[in-house]
Amino acid sequence: MSRYSTEGMTRRELLRLGLLGAASLTFSKSLPLLGAPAAAAASPAGKAKSVIQIWMWGGPTHLDTFDPKPGAGYDYCGPYDKPIATNVSGIQIGQMLPQLAKHADKYALLRSVTHNNNAHETASYIVQTGHQPGQQVFPSAGAVVSVFKGYDKGYKGIVPPYVVLTEAQGRFSESGFLGQRYKPFVTGGDPNQQRFVVEGIVAQNLTDERQKSRRDLLHSLDTLGKAMPGNAQFQLLDQCEENAYEMMFGEGRKLYDLSTEKEEVRQKYGRNTFGQCCLMARRLVEQGVPYITINYKGWDTHKRHFETMRQKLPEMDNAMAALLQELSERGLLDSTIVWWTGEFGRTPKVMWQAPWNGGRGHFGQCFSVLLAGGGFKGGQVLGASDATGESVAERPIAPQEIMRSIFTQLGINPDSPLPNARGLELPVMPPPEKSFNASGLLTEIM
Numbered sequence: 001m002s003r004y005s006t007e008g009m010t011r012r013e014l015l016r017l018g019l020l021g022a023a024s025l026t027f028s029k030s031l032p033l034l035g036a037p038a039a040a041a042a043s044p045a046g047k048a049k050s051v052i053q054i055w056m057w058g059g060p061t062h063l064d065t066f067d068p069k070p071g072a073g074y075d076y077c078g079p080y081d082k083p084i085a086t087n088v089s090g091i092q093i094g095q096m097l098p099q100l101a102k103h104a105d106k107y108a109l110l111r112s113v114t115h116n117n118n119a120h121e122t123a124s125y126i127v128q129t130g131h132q133p134g135q136q137v138f139p140s141a142g143a144v145v146s147v148f149k150g151y152d153k154g155y156k157g158i159v160p161p162y163v164v165l166t167e168a169q170g171r172f173s174e175s176g177f178l179g180q181r182y183k184p185f186v187t188g189g190d191p192n193q194q195r196f197v198v199e200g201i202v203a204q205n206l207t208d209e210r211q212k213s214r215r216d217l218l219h220s221l222d223t224l225g226k227a228m229p230g231n232a233q234f235q236l237l238d239q240c241e242e243n244a245y246e247m248m249f250g251e252g253r254k255l256y257d258l259s260t261e262k263e264e265v266r267q268k269y270g271r272n273t274f275g276q277c278c279l280m281a282r283r284l285v286e287q288g289v290p291y292i293t294i295n296y297k298g299w300d301t302h303k304r305h306f307e308t309m310r311q312k313l314p315e316m317d318n319a320m321a322a323l324l325q326e327l328s329e330r331g332l333l334d335s336t337i338v339w340w341t342g343e344f345g346r347t348p349k350v351m352w353q354a355p356w357n358g359g360r361g362h363f364g365q366c367f368s369v370l371l372a373g374g375g376f377k378g379g380q381v382l383g384a385s386d387a388t389g390e391s392v393a394e395r396p397i398a399p400q401e402i403m404r405s406i407f408t409q410l411g412i413n414p415d416s417p418l419p420n421a422r423g424l425e426l427p428v429m430p431p432p433e434k435s436f437n438a439s440g441l442l443t444e445i446m
Contacts, residue, residue: 046411048374049335050285051145053293054278054320055169056342058120058300061360062368063348063389064309065094067111072388076348078306078358088379096313099321105379106324106333107372108445112383112392115344115399118362120300123343124171130400130429139176139418141403142291144428146182147419148412149290157288158252160185164293165277171343177420184293191258191276198256255287256280268322275319282326285336290410299342303359305350324372337374337406342367348389366392369402375409377445396436404429405442414440 063069068083069076083092086104093101093109117123122133129138139147142162150161164184168174175182189197258266258276269275277294284292296316301308320340327333345367346360366385372378383395404414407428414429432440 044408044411044413046375046409047335048337048406048409048411050289051141051291051337051339051374051406051410052281052285052323053141053291054338054340055293055295056299056340057169057295057297059123059342059344059346059362059367060299061301061305061309061346062111062366062385063094063346064313065097066109066368066370067385067389068092068094069348069385069387069389072348075350075352076388078350080306080309091379091381094313096309097317099317100324103321103324106328107338107370107378108376108380108382110369110371110382110397110402110442111385112395113341113367113369113397113399113402114392115364117364118344120343120362121171123362123364124169127341127343127399128169128172128174129176130403132430136424136426137173137176138426139178139182140172140174141406142184142293143175143178143182144407144412144418145291145410147178148416149410150182155288155290159255159284159287159289161289162291162293163187163284163289164295165280166190166273167295167297169293169295177426178418179421187256190273191256191280192271192273194259196256196258196280201252201256255283258283265326268318270315270318270322272315272319274315275322278319278323282323282330282332285327285332286330301346301360302351303356305346305358305360307358327373333373335374337376337409338370338372339402339406340370341402366390369397371402371406371442371445374406375446376405376442380445382442382444397442398435400429401435401437401440401442404432404435404440405446408441409446 063072063076064078064080068080070081070083074081080095082095084095084098084101085092086101088104091104091109093104115123115126117126125131125133128140130141131138142164146160146162149155155161162182162184164174164186166187166189168184168186174184186199187196188199254260258279261279266276266279269279274294274296277296281292281294298308298312320338324333324338327336327338344362344364347363348360351359351361366389383397384393385391386393407414412428414427415431416428418426418428420426429440432438437443
């Protein structure tokens with residue numbers, strides 16, 4: 001039989017045998033770089049080591065979260081017309097976020113972000129890459145961080161440098177022209193379940209004993225490998241397999257096992273998928289993972305918006321407050337950026353008529369973003385929207401300014417070239433003169 005023959009097998013069957021999933025993660029460390037840049041630009045001195053990106057899939061409302069407008073009237077506020085004070089004098093946030101109000105000293109609020117794009121795919125691309133759509137598909141922030149903070153730069157983590165909890169975002173290719181090597185590791189599963197079934201690491205309805213017996217069977221069928229001892233390619237495959245099984249039954253397995261956390265800690269984050277994703281993100285940061293995205297779905301509220309908010313806002317409030325508090329208490333907030341954003345906001349004026357029945361539409365003209373930790377100043381508000389939240393009133397902020405600032409805090413020069421197969425001069429970010437601020441940075445909060 002050929003060496004670990006996989007002819008005619010599906011990807012899922014390969015995952016069950018441990019030849020993909022965890023194994024492919026370790027194998028990616030040995031893949032060659034395509035078109036590496038001839039010379040990297042000098043990097044700034046960055047304070048941050050990791051990013052937790054809370055991706056509000058679908059676009060969160062700014063009026064009901066971090067930019068309340070109580071004077072705008074019921075057609076804008078709906079039932080949320082009583083904003084609450086925070087622990088920073090002069091800063092108010094939405095009334096459904098009492099726990100986050102206690103931690104306003106830890107985060108900055110950007111209330112004038114704008115790109116004027118109302119389409120999910122293109123808006124996601126702009127916010128995640130800092131580039132306008134064009135001939136090249138640029139990589140997302142997580143993929144860029146993998147280039148400058150990943151395996152090629154000495155990263156030795158037991159899990160990949162770019163992790164997505166728990167579903168891929170799916171709006172565009174996160175790795176862009178960088179290719180397969182820089183795709184995120186998407187965990188799958190649900191960390192709130194009794195067993196967090198991480199794809200390629202933990203198998204659903206398959207015991208450890210059966211998994212190990214399958215490995216033994218695989219080895220017994222490997223007649224070609226036995227006939228060619230010392231073959232370099234086979235040795236590489238053996239090492240990949242060994243690393244994969246170490247992840248499946250060793251430290252990687254323990255990392256994703258949230259049952260080791262105290263129940264009161266899990267309850268503090270919230271016993272729901274998002275809450276446990278935030279807890280998992282804290283654990284990944286403790287292991288030195290450079291970039292974690294939590295894909296938090298459910299914010300595309302075209303219909304019955306306030307019914308959804310009654311469930312989603314308390315869930316978000318508890319989990320994010322717990323995350324900020326624990327990062328701070330564990331001495332991790334100074335070196336960890338928490339970036340809360342969606343692709344855009346929601347229409348400030350509520351669509352009460354049928355079929356929307358109290359919905360909010362897409363709105364890229366003005367929306368809010370939260371930044372915490374990693375060198376960003378807390379207790380700050382940058383920019384402002386007008387009285388109804390429909391347009392920027394002062395200090396417009398472009399998505400590329402946010403990303404240039406995040407990269408700078410990570411010690412990544414945003415003007416550095418990115419590797420690509422064609423050897424083109426493609427910088428991490430477009431030139432700063434195309435942003436609203438001449439420096440291209442959020443200097444007010446850095």
